[in-house]
Amino acid sequence: MTLHALVYFSQAISGLTIDQIDDLTQDAAEHNHLAGVTGILLTDGIHFLQYIEGPEDGLALTYSRILNARSHTEIVELGRSRGGQRRFPYRSMRWIPVDEPELRIAVRSDWRGLAQRRVRLIEGISHTGIDRMRSVVGPYIN
Template identity: 45%
Template sequence: MPLCAIAYVSDVAGPLSAAHLDALVEDAIRFNSLAGVTGVLLCDGSRFLQYFEGPDDGVSAVHERVLQARSHRAIHKLGHARVPQRYFPYWSMRWLGVEPTLIAELSAGDWEAFADRSLGGPPVDSAMERLMRFVAPHLPERAGVQETRSSAE
């Protein structure tokens, strides 16, 4: 089954507590599980950067839901492409708190070829590769682990 992915950045709409963000992500986990979508959400308190992947119909359904969400505004799609594999297969969704500089760096990075490298993965210096390097220490050591957020936050 062909997979595709979308990455976007947006502004948080109003105050957002960790508990509220946890609740939003729990809801996304339920929806994404049914849609067959996995991914990660970065939040610095004022901006989101989200990457999600899965079958075309699932990604389209999640994307439509993202566009309708009231928790953010000024949504800017960074990339939308076919991907050769799932990069975050363990999480229907997971959020990680980050410094604003990371979201600024990633959103300014190259997302045009985020799925490329001859369908073997993202180019070495792409924004997707930098996202994967940041997320790598948070990945579960064993399959089947589903957390909402990092216990380090």
């Protein structure tokens, strides 16, 4: 089975509460488990950054549900990849609260091909999107 991964950014609908985000992720976890998909959702309460991974058919089904969800708008796919190992195998879905600047940095990181390499820039070391997500998620899964 070849692993596929996808990451997107979106705008939460106005007035979406923490309880509703909990409900959405619990519902997603049930469906993702059946589809063999795992994922992480970062949110500042206004935006979502979600990374999902799994078999091609399971990922396609999950992403279709995401695209049709009424909980968010303005969905922008930031990257997709094929191959490799699971990077976030912990749960079929988990959401993690982040502050807006932290989310903005993660969104603007390098998601091309979901690369794991670090790229040196003039002002220092720039982490890839996966690196950023791992650093945000780390304290919640250890």
